[in-house]
Amino acid sequence: MAVLNRLPTLDRLRRMGLSEDDRCILCGDGQEDRDHIFAGCYYSKQIWVSLLHSCKVTRLTMDWDAELRWLCTCLKGKSLRVLLLKLAWASFVYHIWEERNRRIFRGDSRDCNGLLNCIRETIRIRVQGKVTCIDDVNRQLGIAWGIL
Ligand SMILES: [Zn+2]
Structure with a gap:
């Protein structure tokens, strides 16, 4: 829905x-x-x-189209970093929309750290036990995500 720009955003x-x-x-x-x-x-x-940083990607954020192009280029292969980036992007989009709806319909809100912790826990649960190769890169990622 987000990629197709079909979400019922307030501008629509x-x-x-x-x-x-x-x-x-x-x-x-x-x-x-x-x-x-x-x-x-x-x-x-x-x-x-912050999610990019946890995936050991250090760059500034980009506009929507540039982010999608970057993701399409980078999300190839089966490395732990690619798995984490895929989960991070999907969880980011889901939880941002959920947070928006929570604020509009329930009058409740979480600060950045609260939402970030929720996203990180979702990803940690999904990846826990799936790290089979422990090289230096995966060790750093595992520590960053608390999955080792
Ligand atoms: Zn805003």
Whole structure:
């Protein structure tokens, strides 16, 4: 849904006449559209950069299209780093949308660290026990994710 830009973001709901306010509820600054909430939002950027850092990727965040191009290029192979990046991206998109809905519909919110811990725990559970090759790279990744 996110890749196809079919999520009912506030900018789409406003265009359909179903919402008057399209301000991002995650950061309170900026129009809530797909590109903003997953790539341009200050709140989301902090989380994605931290997940990248845990995957031993040190770079700045990019816009939505550039992130997808980067992911399509990098997510090849069966290394632990690729597995973690795939899980990190999928969990990031899922949990950012969930957090947005939590704030809108339940009036509840988590700060960046709270959401990041939730994402990290989801990934840790998925990867636990799947690390078969313990080389230097995997050891560093395993320590970063708490899976060794
Ligand atoms: Zn925002």
